[in-house]
Amino acid sequence: MKVVVVDYGMGNLRSVAKAVERVAPAAQVLVSDQAQALLDADRVIIPGQGAMHDCMREFMARGLHDALLKAAAEKPFLGICVGMQMLFDHSEEGDTKGLGILPGRVRRFRGDMVDAQGVPLKVPHMGWNQVVPVAPHPLWEGMAVNATVADGGDGGKSDAAGNGETEGERFYFVHSYYCDPADKAATAAVTRYGTPFTCAVAQANIAAIQFHPEKSAAAGLRLLANFIDWQP
Template identity: 40%
Template sequence: MASVGIIDYGMGNLHSLGKALERVAGGTRVVISYDPETLLKCDRLVLPGVGGVRECMRELQRLELNQLVIEAARKKPMLGICLGMQVMLEWSDENGGVPALGLFPGKVTRFPDPPETGALDRLKVPHMGWNRVRQTRQHPIWDGVPDDAWFYFVHSYHAEPACADHVLGTSDYTKTFACALARDNLVAFQFHPEKSQNTGMTLLANFVQWDP
């Protein structure tokens, strides 16, 4: 039986993500694990997460999962979600700077703080809520997902990929930023598809069926 593994390193709501994947997986088994051997046996992997890149990298290294992710990224379909997307880049500016996994060239930087004075409806950091996502190029992960669809975000930092060809979608919050990346067998979203109703379920279903 085909299987999709959710990488459990202690950061993220794995229950809701697991349930969402089970809803769209069909005959694919969903496995949540921190065991490298178990995860390497899965046909595809999901790297989720909420929090900061420094803590994420520390836990991945402690559990010896950082090398698993790098190794699996060479040959398996892999999906990064929220913090899981950010840690796929080379570097994060938070806490004075921290190196990440380097699966996409580029860095992660914080949204600028809004001015202390201004309109009551000024944008605030962190960015929390629903935003439209513009699809910047075609990809099987977008099948059945309309352009400018709404997705749910929770984040203070955002990706600045070094290669424009890796950008799959953008959104706007204080600035236009890359919220979806893809290359080869990797795809990543800053937003939470598991919290984004039917459009998010479509994305997860597309990932389960994706054959890069």
Template identity: 55%
Template sequence: MTDIAIVDYGMGNLRSVHKALEHIAPDSTVVVTSDPAVVNKASRVVVPGQGAMPNCMSELKACGLQDAVIRAAHSKPFLGICIGLQMLFEESEEGHVKGLDILPGRVIHFPVKTMTTPEGLKLKVPHMGWNQVCQTVNHPLWKDIAKDARFYFVHSYYVDTPDTALIAAQTHYPFAFTCAVAKDNIFAVQFHPEKSHIAGLTLLRNFATWSPGF
């Protein structure tokens, strides 16, 4: 049986996620798959995603994977990365597209005009590069990761949720935005653990052994 299924709907940085998971979980079977049946049977599911949210949503549907992803998000350890995080919410400002509506909130664009640091430095969008991830909750996926470790980001949109209990970490750019959420069996991050060296590999290793305990 597949231990970890990485969902392939044609929009992902899947090679690096696959390589990283194989490296940290050598005893697990890790597959990249477009087959809903494989996703349904897997013990754990990872949903990455790159590009524009409207394309990701339509490709997910076109590949017949939407139901399998929703089912996974309700039933087993689930890791969303980048657009895999954004898709969990109600809608995105990017192309004004509906998301999977599993978690409450919207995905909004950085307010480019007001992106100035207290020192007067103008920040660029996309937010690209390494930045500190400030953990706001204790969670098994943060095990062995420093409370303000740096992870790699590349995005122009971020999650804005009214349910602050979902927030697992924030990053400052220049204000605090939600960069990780956690609820039951779901953990999802805006940054790229697969590109974040030791801290990222640690997070993936934690995911590979996580039992959310339902």
């Protein structure tokens, strides 16, 4: 199996590649900025870190647009952090046009959010928080599942941000913007930070996550292993 981690000058490329190598020692893991590598891959991962407009500029400058669209239409595909945000139509960060693979927008967290005790929440959302799948998916194999916050939830006491009880694996987040899919059925998991937001999407062969599995210890490695085993 050939797994390509797309290099567009941004993101935790080596960290993601090393994590994939750990969970899939028999796979060929390649970090590449070559369009042909994406076309030849069995699985494609787009990590992300940094400002959306910078990421999109570098991505387009490297001539990866058409190859990515083709790869996203044909093979298992995973977007991470900004790699998730890039899949949507538009981002409020820099008034940036996305790839338009998934309909929807990327919005900034409100600056007036508070936790359950009324304490202001900082933006960016940074640190560990619970990820709650809203429906079964191979990505969550072997992980805790509880869908009580899928619609903004009425159940619960307090999570890591003090905003309602959730039962789910904890992953590491660093972001000021979140994805708002036009098709709510694409939401695969939610996280609470002031309010529930979509932290993962899944549609056909495409999956994308706002958090960083390469920084998320055992749960992150399990998710990457599930992606490698996934047969859409």
